[in-house]
Amino acid sequence: MALVHFLRCAGDEAFFAAYESALRLRLLSAAARLRIRQLVPASARWLLDLARADADSGLESLLRLRLHLLGLRLDRQVNILGVGRVDFVIEERLILEVDGKENHDGASMRHKDLTRDAAASALGYESLRFDYAQVVHDWPTVQAAVLAALIRLRDRA
Known part of the structure; x- marks a missing residue:
């Protein structure tokens, strides 16, 4: 998954902004969100929990x-x-x-x-x-x- 690789390459902040953007644009199915949760390091899962789908930017x-x-x-x-x-x-x-x-x-x-x-x-x-x-x-x-x-x-x- 591209977002998981992006986390590794770009870091927490860039990943968080990209993940919220993908949520807002409804680009991630429930299955995709679950797969991302499984693939990101446990130390980064709090970012997924904090993310919301209503970020304007x-x-x-x-x-x-x-x-x-x-x-x-x-x-x-x-x-x-x-x-x-x-x-x-x-x-x-x-x-x-x-x-x-x-x-x-x-x-x-x-x-x-x-x-x-x-x-x-x-x-x-x-x-x-x-x-x-x-x-x-x-x-x-x-x-x-x-x-x-x-x-x-x-x-x-």
């Missing part, structure tokens, strides 16, 4: 995996009245958005994002927005921002 999968490893539980694809659907919410008050270029490029999309962030703030949420390069190539900065925001929100409570 590999970038979202990667962010969720990394925050899971920090012990943070995220609610995914949350609808907030007056804001719309957001990528993630942590501890009911911190919104995380991961923006791929295709959905958030250009002045009109930027304006829409800023409007949503302002509406969320008026409802008591703090929003953090990261792009591909930050999540993939500058994870320490993303991690520090998320953890600092959570500390601020906990101190306000």
